[in-house]
Amino acid sequence: MAGLKIDGVTRRFGEFEALKQVTLEIGNGEFVAVLGPSGCGKTTLLRAIAGFEKISEGSITVGGAEVSGPGRHVPPEARNVGIVFQNYALWPHMSVAENVGYALKVAKVPRAERGRRVQEALDLVDLGAMGERRPANLSGGQRQRVALARCLVATPSLVLFDEPLANLDVHLRAAMEAEFADFHKRTGTTIVYITHDQAEAVALADRIAVMDHGRLIQFATPQELYARPANAMVAHFIANGIVLPATVLGEEQAGKVLVDVLGEQVVMDCPPGTGPRPAGVCLRPADLRLADSGGIGVAVKRAVYRGGGFRIEGHPVLRPDLEIGFDLPDPARLAAGEVARLAITGGWVLPAGQE
């Protein structure tokens, strides 16, 4: 097990920068999710850590030893990192036990010890009795677990997951999520987990690194990301926060400040040192309340029933160019064309320059 330090890593494909100055420090035994929209560079980052991509600038250090840096590139086979691939990448011409034992065989571990460790790893993922099967004869979830056992058996210093649940159905996903969390608790391995599903990241990770267009936007705990997003993209991406334009009216005091949102004056949380300026604010469901009068007017464009309540989409009456969406729990009703009044009770002022 080891910590991972990524320092100013840039990866260029020709002119295009897939990673831009990414800096990230992950502690020993931490479970970190890397989250971001498609094409933001997650896989590239993971492949750079594993050693499949050479980096153009910066350095990567695993457990105190530099593995990628200026003029230095340790090949993947010498890095002792484990990967669980999105499509499992099990070798079809080997049995489950052979798949799992491959790394040990390559490392010339004696046969008896190899057998024992393979069995241990298979037991750990509840596949103790399936060693002789072929990967083709396993279900999706079982294959995923074989892939997990295969990467564990070599006791890697770091385990990388590339969207390991993307190919599974919803029910299996939930089960495997629990399994990953359990696995992390038992082994204490450092894990970097790539996903574009924010719910998955929030459920599993100690900390989440949010990426966009090759840049690291914010690296923080799920709670922090939810309550204090660094910019509008994070606010949207994590739990679909509402971002509205606003004006900060006063000076920050004890982390709070008075803000004008579409004519409503609200006291909100804010970064230290916030002063009067135009700003974006992020609102969460807890910050909104349906009111009879006052608040901001929202013209309802569409109401879609989503089990347990309606999802309302509309736009502020004062600013028809903005979109606003929120959930309305049963039994309340709103129909298209109506005007709802929303009272704002709190929120978060996005840091300067991050509307």
Place this chain on the structure above:
Amino acid sequence: MLILMVAAVVLLLSVLPMARLMWELVAPQSGTAAQSLTKALSAGSTWTATWNSLQTGVAGTVLAMVLGTTTALIVSLTDVRGRGVFVFLYVIPLLIAPQVTALAWLQLFGPASPFLKLIGMAPPLGSRNPLYSPGGIILLLGVQYGPMAFLMVRAALRRLPRELVEAALSGGASRFTVLRTIILPLITPALIGAAALVFVSCVGNFGIPAFLGIPANYLVLPTLIYQKLAGAGPAVLTEVTILSIVISLIAMAGIVAQDFLSRRRDYRITTTSLPPEPFGLGRWRILVEAGLAALILAVLVLPLTGLTLTSMITAIGRKVVLSELTLANYGFILTEHAATPRAFVNSFGLSLAAALVAVMIAVPLGYMIAWQRNRWTRALNLSIELPYALPGVVLAIASLLLFLKPIPVLGIQIYNTIWIILFAYCARFLVLALRPTIVGYQQIDRALEEAAQVAGAGLMTRLRTIIFPLVAPATLAGGCLIFLTALSELTVSALLWSSGSETIGVVIFSFEQGGDSAFASAVSVMTVIATVALMLATNLFARRLPNGVLPWRD
């Protein structure tokens, strides 16, 4: 390390012979380059042969394209039955050596034809076999390479997404209009590509003009080169080098055209859509099927029947009586004629060795070309394609030039031994194992290798334990193709053989030249049987192969 090894092999097998050929122009064996050049280029025979090559090449290509495209359209787009069988049978002529095809047709049409006699239609004795003519050569080139056009057009038709056809049909277009306005334009690049390849093959063919042209004194470039070398030996090497460069230039025109056209096509767009629904032929179906059957009868069954009958009669020219057919010819060549069994041993050994060498090289080489894309891979690929794309005589002459003198430093003489043939086979046929291997690589998920890499396996270990087992089926299919092609190969061995290192092709050729058609036919029949048996055998494990690596499997 691996890169160095692979580069060395490619250098040895592909670049070196071609470079040696070019070097001959700069520093010839005898005289100056200018002298040989004027001599070769002022000779009337050179220009006659060039003209003949172009003539038969173009006409043969047209015939092959018409045959191949028509059959491909019928087989791919309509609801005819028995497709698999048809494809298997129709592709056989492509795998039977050209000289065997030539021999079989000669037996079919000649005045001594046992077949025509059997049905009482033989022309009078002493009349000329109509196949000893440019027309005969063109006909057989068309028959030989029609399947090649067929395979390429069929592959293109299979890639055609059904939506395109269905969109046109639902737009109210009749089927014939769809064919004319949608399908044919879409496969035009494939048609042109196929035509270029067929042209190159026709121009480089030796077996057919050797059997049909030499007796009529109608020479094309490959046969002219053969005659000069057979007559005067290495003394004329410089002169035939120039001839082989002329033929390379003609072939190159075809290759360049093909490369240019295929580059404008994007191979990466592979649609996941199904191929179009077959057009129902209705009442016409049975007629079309009869037509296809007649085609098989004409290009395969009849010639092979003629060949078999000839191989079973003892005195050519006599009346053929079924009860007098005998296996005596087989007995003679196998027990009393020393060269034939030796040729079988040689050819089997050569084909097997060439196939093995190619398989062993193709796996790491394909790995580099398919997975380690860099600026060298294109050049690498091209330099391996070249010895196969260029006519066989060119490579044979390059090998002669390369090994006429003992190998420097080592002092080993491989000229006049079987090893020079093996070298030429490896150089020429490597690409046949490489192409399916690359297809195989493209169908393997790269993550399988990466998983082994993170498990700590170095490149050699990965090649051995992960990569080879995964691409092996495709590569071995290529190996089989090499074995089949090399088994009765003639073009290269006709120029490189020596006493003791005869190949099957050479033996058939010598028998026929000595007037022993019956013996030649007997050897041919055995080769055909071996070829078809091997094709059937590979079909058995075809289920485990990626699509499209066995040409004869639909």
